[in-house]
Amino acid sequence: MSTEVEVATTGIKVELPKAYDDIKDLIRIDRLPHIWCPGCGLGILLKLLARAIKNSGIPIEKHVIVTGIGCTGRIGGYLRLDAYHVTHGRAIPFAVGLKMANPELEVTVVGGDGDILAIGGNHFIHAARRNDDINVIIVNNFIYGMTGGQYSPTTPKGAKTTTSPYGHFENPFNVPLLAYAAGASYVARWSVLHQNELYQSLLEMFRVKGFAVIEVLSPCIIYTDRNAMGDAVDFMKVIKERSTIDHNANLADIDIDFSMKKIVLGNFVKRERPVSYG
Amino acid sequence: MQQSLDQVRIRLMGLGGHGIVFAGRLLGMAAAMQGLDSILTITYSPEQRGGWSRADVIIAKEMVDYPLIDEADVFLATTQQAFSLEFKSLRKGGIFVYESTIYKPVIPNANDYVVIPVPATEIAENVTGRRLMMNVVLVGVITSALEPLIKEESIINAIRGMTRRAGKLDTTVQEMNIKAFQAGLDYGRKYLKGMG
Amino acid sequence: MPTVAELYKKDLDKLLKPGIHFLDGNTATAEGAVTAGCRFYAGYPITPSNEIAEYMSYRLPQVGGKFIQMEDEIASIAAVLGASAAGVKSMTATSGPGFSLMQENIGLGSMLEIPAVIVDVMRAGPSTGIPTLLGQGDILQAKYGSHGDYEIVAYLPANPQEAFDFTIKAFNTAEKYRVVAVVLSDQLVGHMYGKVRVPEFDEIEIVERPKPTVPPDQYLPYDSKYLVPPMAIAGTGYRVNNESLTHTDKGYPTTDKDASFKLVMRLVRKIRENEKEIAEWEEYLLDDAEYVIVSYGSTSGSVRRAIKVLRTQGYRVGLLRPKTAWPFPGWVVENLASRGVQKFITVEVNMGKMYHVVREFSRGVPVEHIPYAPGYIPDPDYVMSNVKKVIEG
Amino acid sequence: MALIQQDEAWFMRRLVNLHKMKRPVGKILVNPDLCKDCRFCIEFCPNNVLEESKDVNFKGYHYPVVKPGKELDCVACRMCEKICPEFAITIISEEYITYDKYYGVSRHAHGG
Numbered sequence: 001m002s003t004e005v006e007v008a009t010t011g012i013k014v015e016l017p018k019a020y021d022d023i024k025d026l027i028r029i030d031r032l033p034h035i036w037c038p039g040c041g042l043g044i045l046l047k048l049l050a051r052a053i054k055n056s057g058i059p060i061e062k063h064v065i066v067t068g069i070g071c072t073g074r075i076g077g078y079l080r081l082d083a084y085h086v087t088h089g090r091a092i093p094f095a096v097g098l099k100m101a102n103p104e105l106e107v108t109v110v111g112g113d114g115d116i117l118a119i120g121g122n123h124f125i126h127a128a129r130r131n132d133d134i135n136v137i138i139v140n141n142f143i144y145g146m147t148g149g150q151y152s153p154t155t156p157k158g159a160k161t162t163t164s165p166y167g168h169f170e171n172p173f174n175v176p177l178l179a180y181a182a183g184a185s186y187v188a189r190w191s192v193l194h195q196n197e198l199y200q201s202l203l204e205m206f207r208v209k210g211f212a213v214i215e216v217l218s219p220c221i222i223y224t225d226r227n228a229m230g231d232a233v234d235f236m237k238v239i240k241e242r243s244t245i246d247h248n249a250n251l252a253d254i255d256i257d258f259s260m261k262k263i264v265l266g267n268f269v270k271r272e273r274p275v276s277y278g
Numbered sequence: 279m280q281q282s283l284d285q286v287r288i289r290l291m292g293l294g295g296h297g298i299v300f301a302g303r304l305l306g307m308a309a310a311m312q313g314l315d316s317i318l319t320i321t322y323s324p325e326q327r328g329g330w331s332r333a334d335v336i337i338a339k340e341m342v343d344y345p346l347i348d349e350a351d352v353f354l355a356t357t358q359q360a361f362s363l364e365f366k367s368l369r370k371g372g373i374f375v376y377e378s379t380i381y382k383p384v385i386p387n388a389n390d391y392v393v394i395p396v397p398a399t400e401i402a403e404n405v406t407g408r409r410l411m412m413n414v415v416l417v418g419v420i421t422s423a424l425e426p427l428i429k430e431e432s433i434i435n436a437i438r439g440m441t442r443r444a445g446k447l448d449t450t451v452q453e454m455n456i457k458a459f460q461a462g463l464d465y466g467r468k469y470l471k472g473m474g
Numbered sequence: 475m476p477t478v479a480e481l482y483k484k485d486l487d488k489l490l491k492p493g494i495h496f497l498d499g500n501t502a503t504a505e506g507a508v509t510a511g512c513r514f515y516a517g518y519p520i521t522p523s524n525e526i527a528e529y530m531s532y533r534l535p536q537v538g539g540k541f542i543q544m545e546d547e548i549a550s551i552a553a554v555l556g557a558s559a560a561g562v563k564s565m566t567a568t569s570g571p572g573f574s575l576m577q578e579n580i581g582l583g584s585m586l587e588i589p590a591v592i593v594d595v596m597r598a599g600p601s602t603g604i605p606t607l608l609g610q611g612d613i614l615q616a617k618y619g620s621h622g623d624y625e626i627v628a629y630l631p632a633n634p635q636e637a638f639d640f641t642i643k644a645f646n647t648a649e650k651y652r653v654v655a656v657v658l659s660d661q662l663v664g665h666m667y668g669k670v671r672v673p674e675f676d677e678i679e680i681v682e683r684p685k686p687t688v689p690p691d692q693y694l695p696y697d698s699k700y701l702v703p704p705m706a707i708a709g710t711g712y713r714v715n716n717e718s719l720t721h722t723d724k725g726y727p728t729t730d731k732d733a734s735f736k737l738v739m740r741l742v743r744k745i746r747e748n749e750k751e752i753a754e755w756e757e758y759l760l761d762d763a764e765y766v767i768v769s770y771g772s773t774s775g776s777v778r779r780a781i782k783v784l785r786t787q788g789y790r791v792g793l794l795r796p797k798t799a800w801p802f803p804g805w806v807v808e809n810l811a812s813r814g815v816q817k818f819i820t821v822e823v824n825m826g827k828m829y830h831v832v833r834e835f836s837r838g839v840p841v842e843h844i845p846y847a848p849g850y851i852p853d854p855d856y857v858m859s860n861v862k863k864v865i866e867g
Numbered sequence: 868m869a870l871i872q873q874d875e876a877w878f879m880r881r882l883v884n885l886h887k888m889k890r891p892v893g894k895i896l897v898n899p900d901l902c903k904d905c906r907f908c909i910e911f912c913p914n915n916v917l918e919e920s921k922d923v924n925f926k927g928y929h930y931p932v933v934k935p936g937k938e939l940d941c942v943a944c945r946m947c948e949k950i951c952p953e954f955a956i957t958i959i960s961e962e963y964i965t966y967d968k969y970y971g972v973s974r975h976a977h978g979g
Binding site: 015016017018019020027032033034036037038039040041042043044046047192193195231232233236237 | 896898900901903904905906907910911926928948949950951952953954955956957958959
């Protein structure tokens with residue numbers, strides 16, 4: 001086997017701690033430690049996703065991960081699955097092609113708020129409209145992290161980013177409402193702190209037939225740094241203190257504003273809608 | 279430009295809905311089935327409905343090279359508009375076929391051309407009960423003028439093999455088309471014989 | 475190589491029957507694709523390629539394939555690549571503006587080495603141009619449209635027969651070399667009806683992509699030991715990372731000098747080293763020609779007629795018609811140049827595209843371009859008078 | 868995980884013999900090379916068991932270590948393991964300790 005991998009990443013040999021024996025087979029250990037910043041929530045999602053895939057009841061080789069560009073786009077590369085890291089914003093249509101060509105596959109798209117809602121926004125609403133039988137995990141960190149902190153479609157009004165130095169003047173997307181309105185079969189919002197709930201939600205997503213969307217709130221130090229919110233720990237504490245779980249919340253009222261006074265989480269929507277193809 | 283040496287150029291034109299393209303496809307396909315080469319190009323007016331449509335067929339013994347028509351050997355016009363727009367493209371000595379129950383063209387220097395007026399709608403209605411089959415009657419007339427380059431069986435085979443997006447024509451429609459075609463062919467043969 | 479008769483045994487009665495047909499170029503393209511084994515189509519409506527999508531939506535369900543009309547061309551090509559990654563031969567069809575939108579993902583297809591076919595029914599440009607009329611302006615874009623270094627294959631059909639044949643070839647080349655293959659048809663080829671002879675099914679050879687023979691733990695998705703590595707299909711247990719970033723043999727992102735260079739070299743070499751095998755061209759009256767007209771697609775018909783007439787007038791002109799734009803048969807131009815041809819003249823419906831390519835290989839022999847871009851092919855008179863002008867200086 | 872079932876908790880409350888009651892003692896294994904010092908584990912530990920190391924790992928990050936004197940304070944709730952984004956922490960809970968012993972040993976440890 002090639003040894004370039006280790007040179008390219010860290011140069012050290014890493015063994016996965018014992019706690020991850022169950023998902024040892026699913027993580028590309030030779031690529032750890034991963035590239036994400038200290039305090040990034042993506043590592044947590046990676047673990048949960050691997051566990052959920054392991055326990056989904058669907059054979060592992062039938063799982064396919066499709067990711068676009070951005071920090072979140074790297075998640076597929078750490079999962080020892082058939083993974084496709086494609087162009088910016090095009091993970092959803094690529095996944096639609098995979099699923100249509102082979103309906104036996106369980107196709108999951110993981111992308112950031114920029115990848116799925118900005119450059120890939122059109123694909124997102126149309127896949128939801130058709131109710132394509134794929135899963136979409138949107139990791140919402142409120143900013144473009146990898147490119148250095150520009151505002152994204154979910155950046156709250158007032159937030160400072162490298163491209164909104166005087167405060168952002170646009171309104172952000174309310175992701176669950178958007179997904180619901182566009183026609184998704186399953187819509188949930190959790191944070192990386194709500195691990196049990198998020199894990200159950202991921203399992204549910206694999207069971208749902210139709211377009212399943214989970215918005216995962218995740219800390220990003222690029223965002224918190226610029227807005228004097230402290231570090232990732234402080235952000236996590238805000239989520240811990242201010243979030244409420246309300247499965248029956250009125251989706252129109254669950255915007256997340258800059259103050260983050262109210263963060264509503266829950267499994268909001270589960271409905272049966274005809275799927276676009278058999 | 280010497281396009282006429284080794285090929286026959288047929289220009290069919292009429293109102294959209296007159297079945298001009300279908301007629302062109304029949305002629306082109308019949309030629310192809312006989313081992314000739316044929317090319318059909320279609321042009322429409324910009325209107326989605328109610329405009330004119332034009333089908334240009336080139337039939338050649340060898341390969342058709344330049345696929346467009348600069349001058350026609352045979353010209354069919356089913357409407358006055360078609361006649362006014364494109365009669366100028368018919369070469370001297372060419373064959374002009376028109377639908378005589380729809381309009382009566384005023385042909386300049388009529389003696390320079392072989393003119394065949396065809397009451398195609400009437401023939402179609404008499405033979406098949408459907409005025410719509412008028413285009414196939416006219417194909418029959420054109421075939422009579424082009425015999426033996428295009429043979430009767432080839433057109434009949436072409437009608438039988440003709441497919442549409444939704445599959446083949448159903449057999450009763452096929453048979454009606456064949457009847458209309460033969461009626462046109464007879465009319466043309468008689469008319470040309472009459473001209474001597 | 476297996477043939478259609480062996481590969482698609484149960485579908486044979488559903489394919490276009492061997493024999494003579496009279497089809498328009500777009501339908502011939504679609505039928506060629508179905509015969510080649512295409513079972514997935516994703517597209518977005520655009521004139522003048524619509525007939526392909528319409529026909530595929532009618533035809534694919536009959537042969538167990540799938541059709542989807544996506545939200546735009548970008549999504550279409552992405553879905554096509556996805557479906558091909560799942561092991562189904564896939565294609566899309568579009569025209570200039572849509573082709574421009576697809577460029578980024580043509581790069582993706584090249585990088586992930588996913589076989590796919592794009593039919594570009596060229597229309598007049600730039601921008602929206604004239605949707606209903608033809609142009610031949612996408613020649614260079616087909617090769618250079620996406621960023622970075624990669625190679626594609628592009629065919630140039632001149633009539634419905636070639637639209638049928640070349641689409642099959644495009645699928646075969648795409649599968650064989652794991653590249654994106656483009657069929658650069660044009661509005662006139664797409665819309666004109668012509669004779670299409672479908673060969674017997676045991677005469678049509680079909681190439682399938684190389685498949686891995688080693689067990690998953692020994693498999694490297696981008697093994698640089700091969701020029702064209704075997705391709706693992708999604709869901710078959712190989713569980714590989716297909717990486718659009720510059721990657722190592724194992725499919726892991728890398729910024730390592732050697733690994734990056736090795737990858738890009740291989741992406742380019744797999745076509746460049748096989749260009750003599752892939753490239754096709756036609757020579758017409760070239761043996762004694764002093765002036766070589768280079769023309770392709772529907773324009774070449776007009777040029778052929780012009781040459782016939784010019785020959786009767788004593789001009790020693792001939793036609794070189796590339797059937798593949800990429801790889802371009804440059805060595806043919808080189809040979810003609812060193813044989814003592816006086817001039818090359820390019821005739822295409824643009825302001826000079828293949829002109830540049832011919833110049834690259836003309837070894838100092840002057841190359842003249844006859845510009846023409848009004849949405850129609852030049853008629854033979856136009857070609858003749860301009861060729862005479864060039865010859866007589 | 869819990870020794871006492873949730874629904875039995877109220878019922879058991881009065882009956883539990885605290886002197887004999889056992890709870891798990893977690894052993895916190897940290898893989899220092901994977902740590903990036905995000906402090907999630909330190910901040911979210913309910914028993915405040917962890918602190919930053921004085922040493923740094925090969926990347927230059929301080930990794931979590933058990934606070935001196937808190938060796939028996941980990942109750943193996945696994946919060947740190949779960950919240951660690953870096954796959955760096957494992958909790959092993961094979962040992963149990965009685966509350967008596969915990970407090971005794973704890974006092975003893977302070978005394979010594």
